[in-house]
Amino acid sequence: MNALLVYAHPNHASLNHSFLEAVQAGIKANPVISKTEIIDLYEEDFKPALVFHExxxxxxxxxxxxxALYREKVNQADLLVFIYPIFWGRPPAMLLGFIDQVFAANFAYRHDGLLPEGLLKGKQAVCVSTMKGPSLYSRFYLRNAHKILMERALFHFVGIRKVKIFEFGGMERKDGKQKKYLSRTKAFFSKLAK
Incomplete structure (x- = not known):
């Protein structure tokens, strides 16, 4: 299995980077995953704004x-992993701009008839996201807007049905949850199968 990690946080000393490292450690311990690539959107200076003209x-x-290189990496991956903070109840603009431009019509989906056809069938996706506020805020007050956006509006739309969403909330508290969630993330990826 080939894994593609898409990392969307500007600070390599952040908790999100620790989650990236936990994902990498879990993948390294997983004999099913043979190849891993990382797209660090901030390090690559990815331009998230859409540009259209003649x-x-x-x-x-x-x-x-x-x-083209991003599309090739998505095509080669069996497992897509997105690691990012949640800002205002949704992923950061950097990641959304990547999705807008890479998961384009006639690459990620086709819309010939009444209903779209996902072209990325057979892949699986995992989101590892963190937020300052409690997870209950996202789940109940925002009515799972983040999960619906990623799971249904993106992944299901492009044909990816095997989806796992981690929303780790309360991440600025110093109560030991960070280590627990990092450990849980590493364990999840070390056991992940096709």
Missing amino acids: KKRRRDMHTDPDF
Whole structure:
């Protein structure tokens, strides 16, 4: 199994980077996963803003050479892992811009008839996200908006049905939860199977 990790946090001394390291450690211990690649969106200076004009059209995004390498990495991956903080109840703009531009029509999905057809079938996806506020806030007050956005509006739309969403809340408290969640993340990836 090939894994692609998409990391979307600007600080390598952050808790999110610790989660990236926990994911990597779990994957390293997993004999099923043979190859791992990382896209660090901030380190790569990814430009999240959509740009359309007479030479760069939305309908041609699936062939845009600026994103060819990213599309190739997504195609080669059996497992897509997204690691990011939750800002205002949703992933950061950097990650959403990556999704907008890479998961384009005629690459990630096709819309020929009444219903779209996902073109990334057979892959699985995992989101590892952190937030300052409690998980209950996201779950109840925001009515799972983040989970619905990632699981249904993105992954199910492009044909990915095997999805796991981790929302680790209360991450700025110093009560030992961080270590517990890091350990849980590492264990999850060390046992993950196809």
